[in-house]
Amino acid sequence: MTILDDLAQLEEGHPSREVIERLLKLEGDEQQQLFHQAREVRYRAGVNRVTLRGVIEISNHCQKSCDYCAMRSPNGELERYRLTPGEILAIVAQIAENKIPIAFLQAGQDPACDEVVAEVIPEIKKRFGLHVLLCLGERPRSTYAAFAGLGADSYILKFETSGSAHYRAITRTSLAARLDCLRHLRELGYAIGTGNIVGLPGQDIDQLVDDVLLALKLEPDFVSASPFIANQSTPFETSPQGSLATTLNILAIYRIALRTPLIPNVSALEKIEVGGQRLGLEAGANVMTVNFTPRPYQEKFNIYSKQRFVVGLQHALSTIESAGMERLRASPTVQQAPCPASIG
Numbered sequence: 001m002t003i004l005d006d007l008a009q010l011e012e013g014h015p016s017r018e019v020i021e022r023l024l025k026l027e028g029d030e031q032q033q034l035f036h037q038a039r040e041v042r043y044r045a046g047v048n049r050v051t052l053r054g055v056i057e058i059s060n061h062c063q064k065s066c067d068y069c070a071m072r073s074p075n076g077e078l079e080r081y082r083l084t085p086g087e088i089l090a091i092v093a094q095i096a097e098n099k100i101p102i103a104f105l106q107a108g109q110d111p112a113c114d115e116v117v118a119e120v121i122p123e124i125k126k127r128f129g130l131h132v133l134l135c136l137g138e139r140p141r142s143t144y145a146a147f148a149g150l151g152a153d154s155y156i157l158k159f160e161t162s163g164s165a166h167y168r169a170i171t172r173t174s175l176a177a178r179l180d181c182l183r184h185l186r187e188l189g190y191a192i193g194t195g196n197i198v199g200l201p202g203q204d205i206d207q208l209v210d211d212v213l214l215a216l217k218l219e220p221d222f223v224s225a226s227p228f229i230a231n232q233s234t235p236f237e238t239s240p241q242g243s244l245a246t247t248l249n250i251l252a253i254y255r256i257a258l259r260t261p262l263i264p265n266v267s268a269l270e271k272i273e274v275g276g277q278r279l280g281l282e283a284g285a286n287v288m289t290v291n292f293t294p295r296p297y298q299e300k301f302n303i304y305s306k307q308r309f310v311v312g313l314q315h316a317l318s319t320i321e322s323a324g325m326e327r328l329r330a331s332p333t334v335q336q337a338p339c340p341a342s343i344g
């Protein structure tokens with residue numbers, strides 16, 4: 001099999017384990033061929049402009065104790081916070097002023113913020129007419145239904161790792177229950193996002209191939225891959241970080257096999273290497289998340305590092321330009337017209 005055969009099989013959408021494994025490992029010229037194909041698919045699928053979304057990290061309380069994340073409940077060193085509805089809506093106004101079409105509310109798994117979320121969703125719709133994206137963790141179906149009824153449009157729940165035993169070992173919770181949540185979200189009409197962490201301790205190549213296969217099987221509306229970053233105040237703080245090259249290869253695989261999804265260009269790429277997010281766009285990503293969390297809270301929302309890379313609007317716009325792309329100005333639900341940006 002040549003790389004051209006592998007890419008053809010990937011584009012048909014049902015790649016074998018062997019094909020995925022070979023593509024995951026590509027380097028040098030062949031890796032560039034993979035990225036080129038991803039850009040071509042993005043162009044042909046009509047999703048070649050970059051969607052901006054504005055994230056507000058509304059609470060860093062968390063019920064869970066994931067070994068990779070410093071917001072885990074046993075971390076007593078972290079000062080916890082929750083934003084008020086008034087604070088959130090004032091920030092949404094800034095997102096709207098910057099002509100960013102998506103208000104993205106993110107938190108640790110903190111059911112205590114559900115009332116606040118329920119209060120702000122209708123206000124965001126009524127006052128600003130923005131698309132509402134949530135990333136709040138696992139909830140009963142009835143809570144997801146209530147948020148949808150109030151106007152929430154989409155929801156991110158990453159599976160992180162697809163091995164049930166691996167997932168339980170590092171999160172002490174059930175992967176099946178998490179996947180049930182994703183199913184409920186989809187049934188309720190949300191656009192769903194998911195994704196995985198590349199290079200988690202305990203992950204081998206077979207596991208990573210399974211992760212890619214699960215993401216393809218879920219056929220999400222958006223999908224991301226994030227390199228693992230060893231975080232202070234976690235059991236994994238001395239573990240080696242994930243591979244940027246492998247993460248980029250996975251983004252390209254998602255783009256080619258799934259064609260149309262929004263693929264976020266996560267800030268962890270830039271944290272791992274300066275210019276990492278330009279590489280993410282060149283590998284097929286088409287979303288940049290601009291951080292609108294007030295500065296004092298940013299370092300307390302330490303999902304992968306106290307010194308995480310916080311994406312501002314200027315960084316997002318210059319990254320888009322450096323990749324030869326353009327910003328999408330319409331709402332993400334509007335079909336994009338083919339874009340003249342080069343695919344070379």
Ligand code: 5AD
Nearest residue numbers: 068069158226227228229231303304
């Ligand atoms: N390294 C990489 N990604 C991480 N996330 C959380 N902690 C880490 C880490 N140490 C990602 C997870 C989570 C998202 C909010 O951040 O995928 O879903």
